[in-house]
Amino acid sequence: MTLAELAANLAKILPLVVVILWACVLLLVDLFVPKERKAWTAILAAVGMIVALGLSITQTGMNSEAFGGMIVVDGFAQFLTILVLGSGLVAVMLSYDYLTRLDIQRGEYYVLLMFSISGMILMALAADLIVIFLALELLSIPLYVLAGFARPQPASEEAAIKYFLLGAFASGFVVYGVAIVFGASGQTGLNNIFQGIQGGSVDLALLAVGAALILVGLGFKVAAVPFHMWTPDVYEGAPSSVTAFMAVGAKIGGFAALLRIFVSSFGVLAVDFTAVLWGLAVLTIILGNVVAIAQKNIKRMLAYSSIAQAGFILMALVPYGQEDVIGDAVAAALFYLLAYAFMNFAAWAVVITLEKAEGKGLAIEDYAGMGRKYPILAAIMTIAMLSFTGVPPTLGFVGKFYLFRAVIDGGFVGLALIGVLTSLVSAYYYLRVVVNMYMRPGEPVVQRDNWVYLTAAVAGIGIIVLGIFSLPLLTWAAKATMSAFS
Amino acid sequence: MNFLDFLLNPLNLVTFFPLVGVLVILFINRENSNAIRWIALIASTLTFGISLWMLVLFNPADPDLQMVVNIPWIQVAGWEISYFLGIDGLSILLVLLTTFLTPISILSTWTAVEERVKEFMLFFLLLEVGMVGVFLSLDLFLFYIFWEFTLVPMYFLIGIWGGPNRVYAAIKFFLYTMAGSILMLLAILWLGISQGTFSVPEIIAAGVIPGDIQLWLFLAFAAAFAIKVPMWPLHSWLPDAHVEAPTAGSVILAGVLLKMGTYGFLRFNLSMFPEASVRLAPWIAVLAVIGIIYGAMVSYAQKDVKKLVAYSSVSHLGFVMLGLFAINLQGIEGGILQMINHGISTGALFLVVGMIYERRHTRDMDSFGGLWKVMPVYAVLTLIVTLSSMGLPGLNGFVGEFTILLGAFGSKVLNTPWFAALAAIGIILAAVYLLYMFQKLFLGPVDKEENRVLMDMNLREIVTLVPLLIFIFWIGLYPSPFFNLMEASVAKLVENIQVAAMAGLP
Numbered sequence: 001m002t003l004a005e006l007a008a009n010l011a012k013i014l015p016l017v018v019v020i021l022w023a024c025v026l027l028l029v030d031l032f033v034p035k036e037r038k039a040w041t042a043i044l045a046a047v048g049m050i051v052a053l054g055l056s057i058t059q060t061g062m063n064s065e066a067f068g069g070m071i072v073v074d075g076f077a078q079f080l081t082i083l084v085l086g087s088g089l090v091a092v093m094l095s096y097d098y099l100t101r102l103d104i105q106r107g108e109y110y111v112l113l114m115f116s117i118s119g120m121i122l123m124a125l126a127a128d129l130i131v132i133f134l135a136l137e138l139l140s141i142p143l144y145v146l147a148g149f150a151r152p153q154p155a156s157e158e159a160a161i162k163y164f165l166l167g168a169f170a171s172g173f174v175v176y177g178v179a180i181v182f183g184a185s186g187q188t189g190l191n192n193i194f195q196g197i198q199g200g201s202v203d204l205a206l207l208a209v210g211a212a213l214i215l216v217g218l219g220f221k222v223a224a225v226p227f228h229m230w231t232p233d234v235y236e237g238a239p240s241s242v243t244a245f246m247a248v249g250a251k252i253g254g255f256a257a258l259l260r261i262f263v264s265s266f267g268v269l270a271v272d273f274t275a276v277l278w279g280l281a282v283l284t285i286i287l288g289n290v291v292a293i294a295q296k297n298i299k300r301m302l303a304y305s306s307i308a309q310a311g312f313i314l315m316a317l318v319p320y321g322q323e324d325v326i327g328d329a330v331a332a333a334l335f336y337l338l339a340y341a342f343m344n345f346a347a348w349a350v351v352i353t354l355e356k357a358e359g360k361g362l363a364i365e366d367y368a369g370m371g372r373k374y375p376i377l378a379a380i381m382t383i384a385m386l387s388f389t390g391v392p393p394t395l396g397f398v399g400k401f402y403l404f405r406a407v408i409d410g411g412f413v414g415l416a417l418i419g420v421l422t423s424l425v426s427a428y429y430y431l432r433v434v435v436n437m438y439m440r441p442g443e444p445v446v447q448r449d450n451w452v453y454l455t456a457a458v459a460g461i462g463i464i465v466l467g468i469f470s471l472p473l474l475t476w477a478a479k480a481t482m483s484a485f486s
Numbered sequence: 487m488n489f490l491d492f493l494l495n496p497l498n499l500v501t502f503f504p505l506v507g508v509l510v511i512l513f514i515n516r517e518n519s520n521a522i523r524w525i526a527l528i529a530s531t532l533t534f535g536i537s538l539w540m541l542v543l544f545n546p547a548d549p550d551l552q553m554v555v556n557i558p559w560i561q562v563a564g565w566e567i568s569y570f571l572g573i574d575g576l577s578i579l580l581v582l583l584t585t586f587l588t589p590i591s592i593l594s595t596w597t598a599v600e601e602r603v604k605e606f607m608l609f610f611l612l613l614e615v616g617m618v619g620v621f622l623s624l625d626l627f628l629f630y631i632f633w634e635f636t637l638v639p640m641y642f643l644i645g646i647w648g649g650p651n652r653v654y655a656a657i658k659f660f661l662y663t664m665a666g667s668i669l670m671l672l673a674i675l676w677l678g679i680s681q682g683t684f685s686v687p688e689i690i691a692a693g694v695i696p697g698d699i700q701l702w703l704f705l706a707f708a709a710a711f712a713i714k715v716p717m718w719p720l721h722s723w724l725p726d727a728h729v730e731a732p733t734a735g736s737v738i739l740a741g742v743l744l745k746m747g748t749y750g751f752l753r754f755n756l757s758m759f760p761e762a763s764v765r766l767a768p769w770i771a772v773l774a775v776i777g778i779i780y781g782a783m784v785s786y787a788q789k790d791v792k793k794l795v796a797y798s799s800v801s802h803l804g805f806v807m808l809g810l811f812a813i814n815l816q817g818i819e820g821g822i823l824q825m826i827n828h829g830i831s832t833g834a835l836f837l838v839v840g841m842i843y844e845r846r847h848t849r850d851m852d853s854f855g856g857l858w859k860v861m862p863v864y865a866v867l868t869l870i871v872t873l874s875s876m877g878l879p880g881l882n883g884f885v886g887e888f889t890i891l892l893g894a895f896g897s898k899v900l901n902t903p904w905f906a907a908l909a910a911i912g913i914i915l916a917a918v919y920l921l922y923m924f925q926k927l928f929l930g931p932v933d934k935e936e937n938r939v940l941m942d943m944n945l946r947e948i949v950t951l952v953p954l955l956i957f958i959f960w961i962g963l964y965p966s967p968f969f970n971l972m973e974a975s976v977a978k979l980v981e982n983i984q985v986a987a988m989a990g991l992p
Contacts (some may be wrong), residue, residue: 010863091636299821328564371646391638391664392631401627401675405565408675416675420668431641439645439653474562 075483159237170220177213256456270321319410368442575975714747733840817893
């Protein structure tokens with residue numbers, strides 16, 4: 001590869017390059033930022049992500065390969081890149097005051113955040129199993145560290161070690177799966193594998209084993225049942241700003257890979273894997289929604305809720321072998337990820353305002369009296385909860401509508417039925433937060449934090465407004481899918 | 487359609503005008519309760535005014551949809567969702583009922599709701615938007631949004647301002663109703679995919695849904711509507727919700743929200759699934775008659791006045807269902823009129839119960855007696871309302887029930903006079919429990935010390951009730967204007983069902 005070729009290739013992935021380089025430079029710059037002025041690091045990190053976001057938007061309509069097909073720059077990648085960078089920005093907004101309050105304000109935080117984001121972006125761009133594995137590690141390792149960022153608090157340390165051990169285990173599955181797929185096909189490029197299958201040169205039984213192992217590993221990342229064990233503890237123990245980011249970011253990463261791999265290469269395995277994915281999705285939504293009912297801590301409740309939401313997104317993968325449905329299904333998954341980001345950040349922003357040092361203010365009972373004392377925050381939390389439940393007119397409703405539509409279109413009426421019934425179950429625990437806020441007396445005290453307020457307000461208004469005027473987002477998701485999988 | 491036309495379309499205005507009130511209230515200090523009450527009252531009264539304007543524009547001779555707004559909303563990747571509003575003879579009376587009962591309910595809360603007035607009025611006006619939207623929307627997606635959205639404000643109204651057991655009642659209400667609607671959601675999705683559109687008139691016009699699939703779709707829609715009505719045996723949320731809800735909430739719940747269920751059967755089940763409707767009509771009629779008699783008997787067993795009125799709704803709405811599923815002109819017309827009657831009479835009964843509860847803070851019938859001597863005006867007005875609910879000739883209830891019985895009696899679909907005969911027993915039972923209630927409250931000696939000092943109705947309370955009384959007499963004595971409004975549309979519906987059902991029969 002000549003220098004000019006290298007430059008051309010790098011230009012195609014410029015947003016990613018910017019994030020990585022910026023993070024490296026920030027690591028150095030941060031050494032010279034005094035401890036009481038860490039706001040500078042936060043702002044610089046945000047600026048870096050805004051620059052990358054701008055560059056990513058300029059790539060609209062681009063559809064090309066880089067690095068010999070190991071990377072594709074298409075609408076799908078762009079959609080997820082923008083979503084990841086947006087989430088990263090929100091994470092910075094949620095973090096700054098919160099970290100100061102918990103007395104864990106350290107510059108590495110923002111650098112780690114940016115590294116993790118670069119992993120997620122790489123995951124969206126990856127079209128080769130090796131790159132996917134690389135991206136997976138790049139997104140995960142900083143997250144392990146971030147989960148333990150509130151050290152020496154035991155809960156945070158526990159979260160980090162648990163996340164690390166199980167995450168490393170999961171990575172092992174992925175890399176073994178990649179090896180077996182390579183063994184079966186002699187290829188690691190997704191497109192090459194597909195063509196190998198078309199040409200009949202691939203051992204399908206071996207390929208299925210590899211695919212299963214990859215599914216297990218990525219299932220860990222998106223918190224699909226039965227690979228979800230780490231989720232409640234990590235979500236609870238990690239600092240809330242990290243959890244808020246991780247819930248969206250890790251899901252985006254995991255689903256980006258799952259969708260890309262299965263849809264573009266493993267269509268031939270659909271006969272077997274549709275049933276497997278069906279089972280995974282059903283288990284995930286049922287367990288997530290049912291166990292969430294028993295939770296008393298809001299972070300744990302949101303953890304199980306995020307498991308359930310992952311289950312809903314998994315539903316979109318079930319009909320992945322049907323060519324006439326899969327476009328809609330992937331678009332629905334993308335749209336749901338976006339909707340999930342909005343509701344997730346709205347809810348976590350409110351959680352962060354109420355959280356006090358040493359894990360106080362996190363019981364669902366602590367929300368009693370919010371409706372009277374802080375009507376706007378309570379309204380935002382209510383909107384988030386209703387959106388999670390899927391009550392119109394919210395983004396969550398449109399998301400579920402789109403998902404169930406794809407699922408029914410694929411002929412899985414039973415799956416859709418389970419989906420709506422578990423939504424009903426979920427109404428019970430989401431409403432419990434609302435009941436506490438509006439129907440029980442209490443004197444909660446929230447932390448004044450303008451950036452968190454802003455996040456909550458934007459997310460809350462977005463859920464309603466974008467829920468009513470969802471056409472542009474739906475079009476975007478549909479176009480993104482078309483450009484990648486047509 | 488340019489923007490101004492869109493904005494000034496009567497249907498858009500009547501649906502969304504309450505939002506103006508919402509916006510204004512948002513900017514008023516919560517301490518200023520009176521201003522908030524007035525704004526809510528004015529906003530809802532203006533909405534009623536707009537609905538009267540809509541009535542003036544309405545042409546009763548035209549059986550089709552009028553004042554239609556139909557613009558593409560979400561059209562991407564095989565979705566054909568429109569923002570589609572329209573009105574015809576099936577819905578116009580219900581829209582008027584909604585806009586009419588809302589200001590009355592708001593007026594009834596003047597002294598009853600002292601706490602968190604701001605939120606109360608916000609939720610109330612939002613609820614009105616949802617209810618009117620349900621009656622006007624003709625796109626299934628849009629309809630579902632309004633339908634499900636009404637749950638949220640009502641949930642808060644019960645849960646925040648309700649009685650001692652309000653949280654339980656509110657959650658039960660929410661979950662019960664949602665359980666039905668999610669099945670409907672699946673049916674809507676299925677229809678949208680198979681028909682390529684969510685527009686109700688287009689689906690009806692296409693008319694290609696095979697018979698056995700119609701049956702499933704009918705049942706899925708019926709699940710949502712039957713819970714809302716509520717039909718026996720799905721009624722168990724109703725007494726809880728009613729007893730715990732604040733008075734204004736009960737009025738709207740009984741007056742309008744339940745009608746969303748019966749209207750749903752009319753607009754969606756009967757219109758979109760004619761074959762299934764004809765096949766299942768006898769079964770629905772069986773449940774309706776059971777509801778009529780069961781509701782009446784359980785009413786008689788109550789000690790709490792509000793619970794008595796609540797169970798009477800189960801009985802009265804049984805009549806509506808029987809009328810609708812007689813599937814002939816009289817039956818359906820009677821059914822629609824009875825929806826209005828029930829809204830007025832039961833609404834009035836809940837108001838009356840609310841007034842006495844505000845004075846005595848109990849609804850136990852044993853704590854009263856001889857109120858006629860203490861509160862004569864109240865007693866007379868209550869008597870009229872009670873008689874109207876009983877179906878006394880000359881008052882509104884009679885016209886509706888009589889027409890329904892005629893319809894059921896001559897129904898080819900039900901094909902037996904027994905349904906009408908059994909339902910007639912319900913009328914007698916209604917007289918029993920309602921007169922029993924009246925006697926317990928008003929007749930006999932004043933044997934409780936607290937009851938001697940009760941104030942009679944004040945002007946505001948009389949103003950709240952009088953509009954309802956006017957309609958009680960008007961519909962009772964001269965119902966033809968009301969029938970005229972719906973006649974053309976109902977005739978068209980019945981004809982469509984007959985044609986479709988004939989075609990579907992082997």
